[in-house]
């Protein structure tokens with residue numbers, strides 16, 4: 257169904273709209289289902305209320321109260337999720353209708369922070385993949401922010417700027433689609449022409465050289481071209497600003513004598529005296545630095561673990577950004593974070609389909625998707641003013657792009673104290689105050705009246721990497737949780753501020769994400785109480801499965817929500833049912849690990865008992881053993897950490913509940929009475945099969961460390977003992 261009216265109305269008057277859209281045909285069904293479901297929720301509340309009234313002991317009253325509270329949280333999360341289901345829209349750009357001469361300037365920002373967690377070779381690949389875009393080179397500039405302040409990264413980029421002279425024309429002349437060299441040479445699509453062999457060798461040499469430098473240091477003879485600035489006393493946390501122009505478009509030609517895009521290395525000044533605000537700070541520095549040099553009206557923001565996978569992506573983005581009927585209020589076009597190297601079943605749910613693919617479609621029908629930190633084409637104006645303010649963007653592209661005067665100003669704006677007393681980070685640029693600077697920035701822009709567009713073309717525009725061990729994946733999510741809670745407890749809480757300054761639906765979407773960690777309340781409750789109550793045999797918590805029709809309501813709610821989740825996952829997220837199964841398991845796992853851990857760490861931070869290290873960068877280095885296990889879809893529990901203990905406890909609780917409670921119920925003829933509790937335990941046990949294997953039969957490095965196993969047994973026993981005393 258084509259969306260003929262609405263936002264595209266104006267465009268349709270012209271014969272060839274730059275983009276079209278498609279409304280989800282299932283919207284009416286979703287809305288009817290939402291109506292039914294909400295009645296069922298109200299009925300459950302009523303039933304719990306009756307239960308509370310009729311409970312005869314304090315213990316059963318408390319148990320019911322806990323479950324009641326959990327159900328309220330579940331209902332809240334369900335309610336806010338409806339905003340994503342309200343009006344999902346897919347948008348299709350038509351770049352072939354765009355003429356090349358209309359294309360505006362585009363500044364690309366790439367961030368890196370630590371050469372040991374983010375190997376320079378990977379960062380170089382990100383940069384090369386965008387330098388080779390099918391975009392007019394004189395309008396394209398690539399800026400790298402190196403928060404690691406590392407000569408190794410600069411060294412790698414100096415090498416890359418030489419290789420680019422071969423790589424860019426090679427891609428363009430051969431019409432290659434995969435313009436990230438590493439990915440291209442790894443794939444089978446690489447044929448075996450003479451030219452190709454040559455360039456492959458060249459790439460191999462560059463990699464060899466960079467990796468050698470990583471191991472043994474930069475060769476003494478090559479400490480020039482900026483590298484001499486790393487003098488003794490220079491550390492990643494204390495150093496002056498370093499700006500290095502690696503490729504200057506107007507001067508540096510490729511081997512076919514065509515210009516290359518500008519390539520500029522920036523390590524902003526760091527001193528212990530001023531907060532650098534992590535990635536947000538680094539992006540703001542690039543915003544100012546590029547503002548002094550090329551000042552392109554549009555900006556593409558990329559993490560160093562993302563690679564371009566389609567040279568026509570900027571054209572696709574421009575279909576929206578240049579459309580007069582929406583451009584006045586359009587802050588950014590978001591392409592999804594998609595990933596390569598995910599194993600078949602995506603065992604750690606790393607694709608985050610809901611966050612990256614499904615929910616943004618829903619928000620496309622409101623005021624547009626959230627900003628997810630990478631793969632985003634910004635309108636520079638949006639980062640400086642509200643949509644109604646007029647801002648004159650001065651074009652500074654003159655012949656003296658890199659004059660001494662310009663470079664002087666660049667050093668000034670990259671200084672550590674430059675932002676003191678300014679609005680940077682509060683109403684200008686990327687916003688500070690949360691570890692999820694992306695979410696926070698997009699949210700504030702939308703509350704100011706800016707809109708956004710989600711575009712998910714069939715050929716992924718970018719492909720990234722994901723953590724391949726369970727521990728890394730959970731640690732990453734924990735950081736997000738802390739960042740999200742910082743927003744919940746700020747003046748910008750989406751429930752109030754978002755609803756007031758955005759809209760009801762927008763507030764609901766942002767509430768859903770910022771209250772993400774609240775899933776842990778029902779998940780922990782439902783993972784402990786029914787299990788304990790089963791064991792100590794006098795506490796049925798749900799209506800009789802065999803006799804009481806109220807039990808059907810619980811069964812309906814469970815099946816309907818899981819069913820709808822699975823259908824959305826496959827239909828809108830393009831997943832498989834197997835991936836969905838693993839994904840829902842990870843939801844349970846996160847609910848008892850990184851969500852509560854995030855809540856605890858956030859609370860400690862509030863009391864000034866900080867334990868965390870702020871933005872703990874996800875490691876992009878892959879251990880061989882771990883990679884092998886990941887590829888074989890074998891779960892990796894091999895890190896002794898509180899996460900593993902917690903997973904162990906929940907696995908044991910349900911197993912004990914199922915076995916002991918099951919046997920007891922059969923003996924007492926109370927299978928119906930405890931039916932729902934038994935099903936619940938059974939469901940957790942089925943989910944935990946890999947956990948039991950990791951705790952018992954496995955011998956490889958990914959099995960659960962013995963300390964974690966014994967601790968989890970001890971804690972389970974303690975729980976049961978406490979319960980025994982209470983009941």
Ligand SMILES: O=c1ccn([C@@H]2O[C@H](COP(=O)(O)OP(=O)(O)O[C@H]3O[C@H](CO)[C@@H](O)[C@H](O)[C@H]3O)[C@@H](O)[C@H]2O)c(=O)[nH]1
Pocket residue numbers: 367368369370374401403533534535538558559560561593628629630691692693694732735736739871872873874875
């Ligand atoms: O002090 C810092 C810390 C990080 N980064 C960069 O930020 C990016 C994201 O870091 P990463 O460790 O890969 O975090 P992820 O959790 O994988 O990133 C997700 O979550 C972040 C917010 O927590 C978003 O910024 C990202 O875009 C989003 O992909 C990387 O390019 C880093 O180099 C900096 O520039 N400076």
Ligand SMILES: [Mn+2]
Pocket residue numbers: 559561874
């Ligand atoms: Mn990342």
